[in-house]
Structures are given as C-alpha cells and as structure tokens.
Amino acid sequence: MLELYHADTAVCAAKVRVVLAEKGLAYTGHMLDLGRGDQFAPDYMKLNPNAVVPTLVHDGAVITESTVICEYLDESFAPVPLRPQTPLGRARMHGWTKREDTIHDAINTVTVAILFRGELMLKTPEERQARYGRIPDPARREKWRNIIEQGLEARYVDEAMARFARLFRDMNGALATGPWLLGETFTLADSGLISFFYRLEMLGLSRCWTDGFQGVADWFERCKARPSFNTAIGQFIGPDKHAHYARFVEPVRPQAEAAFSRVMAA
Template sequence: MLKLYHTPTSVCSIKVRLGMAEIGLDYESEILDFSKSEQHGESYLQINPDGVVPTLIDDGFVVVESSLILEYLDAYYNDGKLIPKDRKLATTARHWLLRTLAIHSAINTITFSTGARDQILASKTSEEIAASISKMPDPVAQLKRKELLANGLNSAYVNQAFGQLQRAFKDMETALADRKWVTAAEFGISDIALLSYIDRLDRLGFSGLLGDESSKIVGWLARMKARPSYDIAIAQHIPQAVADKTRQAGEKHWPEVERLWTARLGK
C-alpha cells in the first residue's frame, strides 16, 4: 500500500493527489498539521529532511518532490500514460514539471504576502512566529518567510513572483491556443502539475490576474474542474467553510494585487 504524507490545502499535496486520482490509486493517508509544525517534527524530518509535503512511501521507498512523485507514479503504476510518446512533447512535459519549482515559489510568495500573512500575524505572537520560522530547515526559506511577513505585498519577492507568473501565463496561453491541454492533444502530466497553482490563485480571489489575454487558461481551468479528479483530490479535502475563508482573506488584498500586477504589465 502506498502511503502519502500531505496536507489538505498545500498545492504540492494537491498536485500528487490529482495524479493519484487520475491514475486510480488507493493510498494510506497521513495528514500533517502545519499549525502544530508537525512537518518539522523529528520523526517526519527523518523521512523528508526538507520538512515539506508531500512525501510518498512505496514499500519502504521514500519519494519526495511532487513532480518527481508524479513521474514515479505514472511510470510504475500507469505504464507512463501521462507522458506523451513523442520525444519532443515528452521533453516539453518534463520541462513544465521543472518549471513548477519556480511557479511554486511564486504562488508561495503570493500566498504568504496576503491572506496567510494576515492569519499568521493575527493568531501568533512575534515570539511564536520566530520560533516557528526557526524550525524551517532551509535558512534561505526562513529569510523569505520573515521578509514576506514583515513587508507583505511591498516585498521584493512579490515582483519576482509576478515575473514568473506572467511568463507562465503567456506560455500556457500559447500552448493552449490550438488544443485543449497544455502539452499535447491528450490530457497529461503537465495539466496535473499546473492545476493546483492556477487553482490556488482562483481560491484566493486572484483569478483576475489571468485577464482577458488568458482566456484559454480560463477555459482550461474549467475543464480541469470538471474532471472527477478535481473533486477527489481538492473539493473533498477542503471544506466549503475553509474555501470561503481563504477567498475572503485573499479578496481583501485584491485591489492592491491588481494595482501592482497592472503596473507590472505596463497598463
């Protein structure tokens, strides 16, 4: 039996759950409570020293990094059906998997400079925040989290994140110009890998970032939401009350996000 360490709302957890739902895999679910810093507990750090989710355990074999987990599951439990057979398209799909590292960083920035920042600052003392950040294994990640909590949307990380998203939106829109799915005519691993990030922006109330020039992505997102895997991997794990709270927290920041994004685009 496969075992998955994950959290209900983390974008990388969602990415892997989507893949497992598309392939039709059952797994033992081990949910970590980030509010209690369980991802930084000694027992979890022994299997994932980075202290992040998800982590897949397959008969004692540990697989980390969500895109690698997707490839692993597709290759060994799905006969590689989610990767195109054409070598050029296959390479393009794997390039998207690599690009999600930068896209993930951008979504992390947008999340922790807006709604998540408000929640953390309202619920924790400065001492508690400092203690929580000190448990993060990566000192650079610590610095980023401190900076985002201190400066919010005024952080330099925000402009960097907008640059990554602007490029990703442009390339996705180009890819979807003459087909329904990102890499090929058939649904595949690129669609699974990208969905959780675009969905997070939508759940934060920031879908306006897509704009009129990203109508193809909007249509793609609707198609992704219509797939059974969306309900299995996302909707069933995120109660409506939590979804509503996330959107309300994000929408408070939309006017400033929109202003900064518009300035970035030179409009």
C-alpha cells in the same frame, strides 16, 4: 502499498493527489496539519528532511519532491499513462514540469504575503519569530521573514507576479493548438499546474488570467470538470477553508491585483 503524507490545501500534495486520482490508484493518506507544525515532527523529518509535504512511501521506499513523485507514479503504474510516448513529447512535458518548481516558489510567495501574513499578524512577534526559526532552509526562512514584514510590498511579490504573467502568456500560446498544454492529450504538464491555479483562485487572483488569457481560463475550467479535480482537490477544501481564506484575502485583494497589473504594464 502506497502511502502519502500530505496536507489538505498544500498545492504540492494536491498535485500528487491529482495523479493518483487520474490513474485510479488507491493509497493510504497521512494528513499533516501544517499550521500546527506537524511537518517539523522528528519522525516526519526522517522521511522528509526539508519538513515539507508531500512524501510518498511505496512498499517502504521513501520518495520526496512532488514532480519526482508524479513521474514515479506514472512510470510505476501502467493504466492511464500521463507521459507522452515519444522522447520529444516527454522533453516538451519536462519543460512544463521543470518550470512548476519555480512557479511553486511564486505560489508560496503570494500565499505567504496574503494568507500566512494575515494569520501570523494575529500572533505575537515572538510567535512569528518562532515560526520562521523552524524553517530549515535559510533562504526560505529569510523569504518568509521579509514577506511577513513587508506584505505585498516585498520585492518577492513582484518577482512572483512576473513569473505568473510569463506563465499565462506561454500557456495561452501553447493552448492555441489544443485543449491541453501538449495538444490533444492530458499529461503531467497539465496535472501539475491545476492545484496551483486553484490556490491562486482562492487567493483572489483569478482575474489575472480571466482578464486577457482566455485560453488559460478555458483550460482551467476543463481541468475542473475532470473527476480528478474533486477527488484530489475539491473535497479536501470545504466551506470552512474557503471562509478562512476569504477573511484574509478580501482586505488585500485590490493591492494584490494592482501588483499583478504593475508587472503586466512593465
């Protein structure tokens, strides 16, 4: 039996749901409300001491880290293989999936700067301090504190935008020779990035790739046309979520786009 501890809009959880959908695997979902702090519940932290989603439980065995979970699912369940057959193909795939972890950090940075900052600024300074204080990892805690204080001016934001710029350039290069990152076949290299792009789109940043990285723009449209997109992502993010994002995204969109343009020009 497969059980997934996840959250509706969380990009890492959505990344695992895409693999489950692509492979047609049934699972029992346990939905956490990250805004409410369900990830810090002592029972959940016994499964995932980092207090993050996703966590997979397969016949009682606990597996954390979204990239690890996706590979585990592909290795464990034969139908619809998402890893290349050759060692070289798998090495190329790992080049992309390893990179996803740094890109996830960058996604987290812009999400904190645009969305979570907007939400937390409506709370009292004490409530904000309490929110940082619950983050177990000191580096992550410090990053949150800095970004909430400085918003899109925080140094983390330019670092994140620079990572996106490099990613778009490299993806555009890879996609010049086929519809998917490794060529003709959709693999974990593609599946792992879809929810990240969707988050960037919800944060109002899609012009960062639609203006200048046509290969990436076409790739994302192909990803969205796959049935797994709605099963794993679209159906979890309804109009209320879109409205919630828009409320905080629209006022800072010019500033966010300017931050990206700045790193592109550098």
